[in-house]
Amino acid sequence: MGTLTSLMDMSRAALLADQAALDITSTNVANQNTAGYTRQVAVWQSTDFVTINGATFGATELTAVSQRDRILEQRVHQQIQVQTQSGALESALQQVQNVFGLTSTATSPATTALGSATDTFFSALSTLGTNPSDASTRQSVLSAAKTLAAAFNAAANQLGQVSSSHDSQVGTLVGNVNSLTATIASLNQQIASISPGESFSALEDKRQLAIAQLSQYVGFNQISTEGNGITLTTRSGALLVSGNQSYAMSTAQVAGNSHVFAGPDGQDVTTGITGGALGGTLEARDQELPTFSNALDSLAYAIGTQINQQNVQGLDGNGAPGQALFTLPANQSGAASLIQMATTDPQAIAAASAGEGATGNGNAIAMADLSSASIVGGQSASSFFAYLLGQIGSATSGASTDNAAQQATLSQLTTQRAALSGVSLDEEAANLTQYQRAYQAAAKVFSVVDSIMASALNLGDQSTVS
Amino acid sequence: MMMNEAVGRVLDETIEAFVMMDLTRLERLDEQIVTLSQSNMLWAENSKQNILEKKRMLETVLQNSEANLAVLTRLHHKNTGFQWAR
Numbered sequence: 299m300g301t302l303t304s305l306m307d308m309s310r311a312a313l314l315a316d317q318a319a320l321d322i323t324s325t326n327v328a329n330q331n332t333a334g335y336t337r338q339v340a341v342w343q344s345t346d347f348v349t350i351n352g353a354t355f356g357a358t359e360l361t362a363v364s365q366r367d368r369i370l371e372q373r374v375h376q377q378i379q380v381q382t383q384s385g386a387l388e389s390a391l392q393q394v395q396n397v398f399g400l401t402s403t404a405t406s407p408a409t410t411a412l413g414s415a416t417d418t419f420f421s422a423l424s425t426l427g428t429n430p431s432d433a434s435t436r437q438s439v440l441s442a443a444k445t446l447a448a449a450f451n452a453a454a455n456q457l458g459q460v461s462s463s464h465d466s467q468v469g470t471l472v473g474n475v476n477s478l479t480a481t482i483a484s485l486n487q488q489i490a491s492i493s494p495g496e497s498f499s500a501l502e503d504k505r506q507l508a509i510a511q512l513s514q515y516v517g518f519n520q521i522s523t524e525g526n527g528i529t530l531t532t533r534s535g536a537l538l539v540s541g542n543q544s545y546a547m548s549t550a551q552v553a554g555n556s557h558v559f560a561g562p563d564g565q566d567v568t569t570g571i572t573g574g575a576l577g578g579t580l581e582a583r584d585q586e587l588p589t590f591s592n593a594l595d596s597l598a599y600a601i602g603t604q605i606n607q608q609n610v611q612g613l614d615g616n617g618a619p620g621q622a623l624f625t626l627p628a629n630q631s632g633a634a635s636l637i638q639m640a641t642t643d644p645q646a647i648a649a650a651s652a653g654e655g656a657t658g659n660g661n662a663i664a665m666a667d668l669s670s671a672s673i674v675g676g677q678s679a680s681s682f683f684a685y686l687l688g689q690i691g692s693a694t695s696g697a698s699t700d701n702a703a704q705q706a707t708l709s710q711l712t713t714q715r716a717a718l719s720g721v722s723l724d725e726e727a728a729n730l731t732q733y734q735r736a737y738q739a740a741a742k743v744f745s746v747v748d749s750i751m752a753s754a755l756n757l758g759d760q761s762t763v764s
Numbered sequence: 765m766m767m768n769e770a771v772g773r774v775l776d777e778t779i780e781a782f783v784m785m786d787l788t789r790l791e792r793l794d795e796q797i798v799t800l801s802q803s804n805m806l807w808a809e810n811s812k813q814n815i816l817e818k819k820r821m822l823e824t825v826l827q828n829s830e831a832n833l834a835v836l837t838r839l840h841h842k843n844t845g846f847q848w849a850r
Contacts, residue, residue, distance in 0.1 A: 714836060737830070744822050747819055
């Protein structure tokens, strides 16, 4: 049975609840531009009932509930990790394109320094075949060979600089990761110390902001724990944050590259890191760049060894057996950066074949013919180089498309996160339905384009599509 | 206008409209692409790569959206169930 006192208490509680609702609204307005702030809504709950003269009255209390869903937040964080990784990779590949002087319009090997140097070298050998005794022609071959070696050196060194630059970024990114994991561990501790029933919304906002920032640097798994804690591990399972403890990553040089170590045991997680700028940087440094460097080494080594082998079979300008024209490492590793001229003497070019005498041209022609011989990867030097440039262009273009798609998805997901935090379930349902219908419409466009493309590809050039 | 230009424009606009959740625009694009598919416009061979990249981009966005939709639908059902239980 209620009393007048309890009725007055309820009125007071209702007034306090109204005031609290106003406070929540004003907090939302005040924080609308605060990074990481999550909108709160007032939730009214019945707490007590009193009966006066047969009528029942309910009291109310109000709690502020942040419009946040952890699963949705995690999905956004995962997308940030994917997008920043693809962005870092795209940036690295664009640098590789720049090394070779490729642009979206200049894609021909002949427009690149190395392609031009290769063409000029074989062209000079061909000219020598028609005039083997001419001193200036011999000098032209030597100059072209020197230019070719320098072009290999420059391309290899620039690729090396791109790789070094990515290597040095690893340390910086690890530093950023450590700073954020320490912040998240501290927030875990602060949230754990909040009394039951007390709101930790502001701290959760800070923690979610720090996790979103961390997503830009590295991919990770999130595990919710007791006491509203969050445990973070790398994708390969090394602990980054557990409760109030953060485990700093570290770097150390292994075989000339910065490796990343993580977790309580300091395990090497370099190959297991994906996501974020660190994932993209490591992918570029350890997977993409070595592929292109190795191909460049193969080309330099093949041209150098084939020319050397042919030159020693002939006679030089003085009638003596030819010697190697290029100095090369014992195997193709590092050949592009190490290839050098072995001589500065134009007479060292063995234009004549054995038995022709010093004025012969058979060996010069044989060396010129190497331009069309399959000397590297089953292809001629120019074909192999064109293929390499094609690979670089294709990888860059693919990374660019992928990054744009991931950015679009992130943008869409961020919009959806805001829309799905609607105040009412009806509002949520409407947003979700609109998303589903938009997906179906876009999927239909894709399907029709797919069908059009299939027809066009089958019918060939300037086809009529019906 | 060649077919490749028209398809490229539709793909660009579809990606943009899908990201913005502009359903009206998407439905208009839907009609446009069906009309285009029934037309006799010519296709220039040299720009297929460009269209393929745009198509791949839409495909990636759609694949990501499919996963996101599943998450959002699950969350919505969870919320609805919670309300029902109360």
